[in-house]
Amino acid sequence: MNETTKPTPVMSETVTNSIRRRAVLAGAIGNMVEWYDFAVYGLFAVIIAANFFPNQDPTAGLLSTFAVFAASFFIRPLGAVFFGHFGDKHGRKNVLLATVALMGAATVAIGLTPSYASIGLAAPALLVLFRFVQAFSAGGEWSGSSVYTVEYAPRNRRYLYGSWVQVSASAGTLVGSLTAALCGLLSSEAALRDWVWRIPFILGGIIGVLGLILRAKLEDTPEFRKAQSEPKPHKTPLGSVFRNYRSEGLIAIGVTIGYSVSIYMFSTYLPTYIKTTTQVRLTDALLGNSLQLVVLMILIPFAAILADKVGSRKLLIAFAALMIVCVVPLFQLIAVGTLGSVILGQVLFAAIVSLIGGTAVTTTTRLFPIDVRYTGLGVSYNIAVAGFGGTAPFISTWLIGSTGSPLSPAYYVIFAALIVGLVAVFALKGRDAAAASN
Incomplete structure (x- = not known):
């Protein structure tokens, strides 16, 4: 790497703790909208299948619903390139305003789309369209909120600040899970499937409006403003990422595969898995999922505090080892089919996932220099999510249908954890501390 591509030094201007807190909140709220949107879709997958793909048998309808879920993730890299370019060239703030507005609007639109019984084939077509709008905006949201939050962090708390992006993701999933569970508790099964x-x-639109209000009041990050006053070595951020930061991009993809497969498997797909493979009611599965998310939100900051002291590499190795050893027994525990075994399995999963949840954001964000960071992180993250994380519910449903084994999704998780382990052991040696200090 030549001198013109080295990371830009951090700006020395004074940033108050109050500004930092508002920056973290503003960055987190949009990420919360993203994960709320995707969680609600995944949690209501069985009902959405019945409303938009009613002419198929239940398994085929569920596969179609998850296929729409998975296919929309392939739009995300396009959003990452589009929003990343403007975020690196013109600033993070305005791009983050656009992404949260688009996501909120698309979520409301899905809720208002008539069913197949009302408008025929136009119903699934509109569902696909709005899911693609969600995915396009989400392609710039996660990476933008990660960059924004980490760039506001003090040097000795970069993992802790970055962890709040993951906490907000869990919070969005939790709010979605609780809302879905509440709808199930307060309505009849027929009403839930019909309109509830x-x-x-x-309601997702309300969170989106709140995100717009919070983000409109903040400025761009000190690091970005500093970089704007210096010569621009990269005219096209995307071209620079592929020319000069291929290894950094591959590392970010590897870490993201482990986190995204884990989080989509256990926070989005697991309630559907429990409903279709055990006798536990969907409402109970959603409540257990909510408890899992609370545990995850509590543990992630503690993992991040530890990473600020020892670096991320050791925690990522521990995550990979624990997941490889424990995932099959935990699936077997859930397969017992009692409410207690299901909840215990979900909570233990959360404890393991917290290790990567507390480290992934800062580890991947600080791999890239400021002038290509939004694009580099966005493209890497969304390639991993499109190819592995977002497809986890579809692949898991297909694996069970093809093999007849309810344990088959566990081996997909082991595959993802193995990738993280290899990246941490070999590629991150000496890099995690350097990345966090840039």
Whole structure:
């Protein structure tokens, strides 16, 4: 790497703790909208299948619903390139305003889309369209909120600040899970399948408006403002990422595969898995999922505090080792089919996932220099999510249908954990501390 591509030094201007807290909150709120949107879709997958793909048998309808879920993730890299370019060239703030507005609007639109019984084939077509709008905006949201939050962090708390992006993701999933569970508790099964499922999607617009209000009041990060006053070595951020930062991009993809497969498997797909493979009611599975997310939110900052002291590499190795050893026994525990075994399995999963949840954001964000960071992180993250994480519910459903084994999704998780382990052992040696100090 030549001198013109080295990371830009951190700006020395004074940033108050109050500004930092508002920056973290503003960055987190949009990420919360993203994960709320995707969680609600995944949690209501069985009902969405019945409303938009009613002419298929239940398994085929569920596969179609998850296929739409998975296919929309392939739009995310396009959003990452589009929003990343403007974020690196013109600033993080305005791009983050656009992404949260688009996500909120698309979520409400899904809630208002008539079913197949009302408008025929136009219903699944509109569902696909709005899911693609969500995915396009989400392609710039996660990476933007990660960059924004980490760039506001003090040097000795970069993992802790970055962890709040993951906490907000869990919070969005939790709010979605609780909203879905509440809808199930307060309505009949018939009403839930007919119209009550739409309420959580419409409520997503309220969170989006709150995100717009919070983000409109903040400035761009000190690091970005400093970089703007210096010569621009990269005219096209995307071209520079592929020319000069291929190894950094591959490392970010590897770490993201482990986190995204884990989080989509256990926070989005697991309630559907429990409903279709055990006798536990969907409402109970959603409540257990909510408890899992609370545990995850509590443990992630503690993992991040530890990473600020020892670096991320050791925690990522521990995550990979624990997941490889424990994932099959935990699936077997869930397969016992009692409410207690299901909840215990979910909570133990959360404890393991917290290790990567507390480290992934800062580890991947600080691999890239400021002038290509939004694009580099966005493209790497969304390639991993499109190819592995977002497809986890579809692949898991297909694996069970093809093999007949309810344990088959566990081996997909082991594959993802193995990738993280290899990246941590070999590629991150000496890099995690350097990345956090840039």
